[in-house]
Amino acid sequence: LKERYLGGIAEAGDEAALEELRVAALGKKGEISLKMRELGQMDPAVRQAAGQALNRLKDEIDAALRAKKAALGDAALDERLKAEWLDVTLPGRPRRQGTVHPISQVTEEVTAIFADMGFAVAEGPQIESDWYNFDALNIPPEHPSRQEMDTFYMARAEGDNRPPHVLRTHTSPVQIRSMQTHGAPIRIIAPGRVYRMDMDQTHTPMFHQVEGLAIDRDISMANLKWVLEEFCRAFFEVEGVELRFRASHFPFTEPSAEVDIRCSWAGGSLKIGEGDDWMEILGSGMVHPKVLAAAGVDPDEWQGFAFGLGIDRLAMLKYGIPDLRAFFESDLRWLRHYGFAA
Numbered sequence: 623l624k625e626r627y628l629g630g631i632a633e634a635g636d637e638a639a640l641e642e643l644r645v646a647a648l649g650k651k652g653e654i655s656l657k658m659r660e661l662g663q664m665d666p667a668v669r670q671a672a673g674q675a676l677n678r679l680k681d682e683i684d685a686a687l688r689a690k691k692a693a694l695g696d697a698a699l700d701e702r703l704k705a706e707w708l709d710v711t712l713p714g715r716p717r718r719q720g721t722v723h724p725i726s727q728v729t730e731e732v733t734a735i736f737a738d739m740g741f742a743v744a745e746g747p748q749i750e751s752d753w754y755n756f757d758a759l760n761i762p763p764e765h766p767s768r769q770e771m772d773t774f775y776m777a778r779a780e781g782d783n784r785p786p787h788v789l790r791t792h793t794s795p796v797q798i799r800s801m802q803t804h805g806a807p808i809r810i811i812a813p814g815r816v817y818r819m820d821m822d823q824t825h826t827p828m829f830h831q832v833e834g835l836a837i838d839r840d841i842s843m844a845n846l847k848w849v850l851e852e853f854c855r856a857f858f859e860v861e862g863v864e865l866r867f868r869a870s871h872f873p874f875t876e877p878s879a880e881v882d883i884r885c886s887w888a889g890g891s892l893k894i895g896e897g898d899d900w901m902e903i904l905g906s907g908m909v910h911p912k913v914l915a916a917a918g919v920d921p922d923e924w925q926g927f928a929f930g931l932g933i934d935r936l937a938m939l940k941y942g943i944p945d946l947r948a949f950f951e952s953d954l955r956w957l958r959h960y961g962f963a964a
């Protein structure tokens with residue numbers, strides 16, 4: 623019996639075979655267990671010796687099983703180590719890294735430049751009530767610019783009594799919110815997304831603006847001009863930037879000016895500060911007294927300027943990108959081509 627089991631254990635090739643042997647010998651109905659049970663019917667004189675012998679046999683088989691199991695485990699580990707070896711001296715495989723989107727990057731640059739001039743950053747919601755987006759900015763319900771703006775209106779359920787909401791068409795509502803919260807004097811910029819139903823090479827239904835607002839006791843158009851020129855010099859890193867202030871009209875500023883930057887697209891590459899082309903980059907003006915009043919700021923005491931810069935336009939100009947739509951298609955080949963992705 624002993625030889626049979628010890629021999630079997632020595633030859634067992636895996637843990638399953640070992641387990642089979644264990645059950646056959648020591649399991650509930652195993653050969654040794656049965657013999658143990660038979661001890662009860664034995665003559666007391668033989669029983670003691672037989673009992674001791676059986677116990678010894680049981681211990682031996684048990685020990686052999688354990689030893690073999692450990693050996694099998696070691697062998698399995700050796701196998702695995704052989705199969706799974708790793709050459710730690712190999713150089714790592716390169717991984718593509720995520721990068722900052724050009725629009726985010728330009729937004730950060732713009733914010734940093736204005737921060738140097740003392741402008742704090744303000745924010746407002748992208749879903750805006752029509753009061754903030756229009757009325758408070760001196761655009762009454764029947765005003766034609768409500769149509770011109772190609773506004774996205776939020777759908778309203780029957781019986782919904784909340785005021786109408788829109789996807790903000792510009793960042794100007796943040797002027798109102800900031801003045802309501804902080805009063806005057808105030809100097810803020812407000813970068814963010816805006817929405818209009820428009821789509822061609824230079825328009826996308828979602829685009830980005832930075833609003834600027836400076837209100838104090840004696841702020842003038844001259845301050846506006848200096849701030850914008852200083853900004854363009856810093857942003858385009860061109861000493862000779864040239865801006866053209868064109869008289870214009872916005873309901874929320876008086877007087878109003880649109881500002882173009884001198885540039886040239888000659889030879890397919892863009893140069894700032896030279897050539898005969900002008901590209902519009904922003905709208906601006908002196909904040910209308912009605913707008914100050916709507917935001918709770920006394921127009922007899924305070925005055926100042928506001929501007930709205932197109933961030934996407936700035937990015938197009940800075941990186942010489944002819945088609946605005948590409949910014950929002952997330953085409954990695956395009957982003958890589960312009961160096962915006964690894």
Ligand code: PHE
Pocket residue numbers: 791792793794872875904905906907928929930931
């Ligand atoms: N809100 C205007 C637009 O989106 C830009 C603007 C802002 C003009 C502030 C004047 C003052 O076109």
